[in-house]
Amino acid sequence: MNLATKVFSNILRKKTLALIIGLAAVVLFVSYLELSGVKTGSFLNRAMVFATPLLFGTLGEIYAERSGILNLGIEGMMSTGAAAGILGAFALRSAWAGAAVGMISGALLAFLFAIAVVHLRGMQVPAGLGLFMFGLGLSGVIGVTHAGEKLPYIFTKTPIPVLSDIPVLGEFLFQHVPLVYLALILVPIMWFVLFKTRLGLNIRTVGENPAAADSAGVNVFRTRYLCIILGGALAGLGGAFFSVAWMHYWLEGMTAGWGWVVIALTIFALWNPLGGLLGSLLFGGVHAFQFELQGLGFPIHILGMLPYLVTLITLITLLLFRRRLGAPSALLTSYTRE
């Protein structure tokens, strides 16, 4: 056997192994659910709702990181998005308007961050931490007038005809509020743009080698601004989903660290929108599962650790499987023409 086949069979073995383990886990899990009297369909439905804010955030962060910018401020932008979303919904008497306001607030915060790290070439990690604190503080200031107040303007569940009647799958994906569909549709669109279009190629080049992109005529600064602001808008939308579409009220700290989970999921996704969907569903599933286990008498606070621990352990497992994840090479570096 020559080296190439050896390497190839090795990879194949690892992938098959991972696939078998994954399938076995799914089968075990579903049979467990059915045996313990939980409807798989409604469980998956809940998991999808939990996954949605993460999916918005992760898709945005994937674009930002693909352009070479690590924005750690997701949690801040999500919090502000949640608070601004509720304010917008109350003021404009519409859930859609609330979602839009949340999105705009996230984009504005991201713009502030972009100035600091793109033009002023500040270090991305501490600037992102600053954005995290600013966003959380800001949400507490602006949201306080409506804290805990029930929002009367909400999205209505709109089951998709025909598709929603498919057993299990229909309940999983096609019986939701419109924002969930928006997140799901964004996955293939953002995958296509990133990997199959000129714009996506430019974004990836900027993130891999900004100097080469620049000499090829790509505007590095504009591309990075675009990706950061897109990331902020989606994080803001994810935050607004928390308050406007899911809980129908706002409380300080309601995003509970999910913005940080987004950072982890972006790595887990290997900077690919499709992986982002998988990661979000995994986290959403664990989150939903922990509520099932609560009913069985497990201590709630120990169960509350699960989503974060599972995220960590999944990342560790992933890293054990492949040494190189393929992070954008220029991530964390600022660019200047000097």
Place this chain on the structure above:
Amino acid sequence: MLGLKIEKRAAPLPWVELGISGLSIVIALLAGSVLIWTQGFSPLHIYSTLFSGGFGSFSAIAKTLTKTIPLLLIGVGLALAFKAKAWNIGAPGQMIIGAIAGTGVALFLPFDLPAPAHIALMFIAGFAAGAGLAAICAFLNTKIGLDMVVSTLLLNYVVLKLLKYLIYGPWQAPGWGFPYTKELSASLQLPTLAGTRIHYPTLIIGIVAVLLIYVLMRRTKLGYEIRVFGENPKAAEYAGINSFKIIILVMIISGGLAGLAGIGEVAGIHHLLKEGIDGSGLAYVSSYGYTAIIVAWLGRRSALGSALAAFFIAGILVGGYGVQLIEGVPFAMVSAILGLILISLIGGAILARYKFTFRRGR
């Protein structure tokens, strides 16, 4: 005509660095005043209440010093870690796990010890727990490349849940059903300066830590290696500097100091374990572990600078609590302003790298 000349600066001047810190505070306060104004308050009045509440009287200074203690311990450790670009964002968790371990030693030690030895053991346990948690992240980072920001941060939430589990569960004091542990016996509570809550043993530990880290950074080969590694990890590797050693070391020190801050708060102030011992009583982001990140950057990642910054930020926290009580401005306003300080600091860092000179004519 006035021309602007921009040149690259080889090494930043100390007064420029100080100027950037000052400027960032001014910018953040100005932006904050807009925020205060939009909420229907008078910025000038709020700021004067805030600063007099933090620094304006003897009792204000005493309160500020009390809050300086954890910020000092954590901030100086983070300054060291950040100098090596080891992004330890896990200080809130390391602080709480330190408090948990220390309280565990205080309440459940199976044998009797004289009080001073018992207290020392509590602090050692606090240091070890915080350092251990940080070391796990450092190990995963250097061995399999797990991003340290992610691991330290996710563990913050795990540890917070552990604290809740303990105080609502097995460690809850019998009786009233409050989410507290029972109180530490009087001999294990730290002494305070007369009439204040300044638990001076912890303050002394903090000052010693500042001095040791100052010496480490400025006077030892190891400190030199940490600085080189932080500036350029690749070059450091070529120069034979062991990255594993550096990252593990700075993480153990910063995590351990955060753990000390945690048990210090329990033994010196609250005398029991409960939620909010990490300073997150009023706003979730106001945990000392997060605030200390700003302390480290405001102090330009130096030991002495961090000590000064810790005092200043502690004053803002104390003033912020006062403003919330007196004027009804939400404490989150302080978090927002602190976040703005950090963003301005990072954006303003470019000033240290360039020389701007104005000259007449062309």
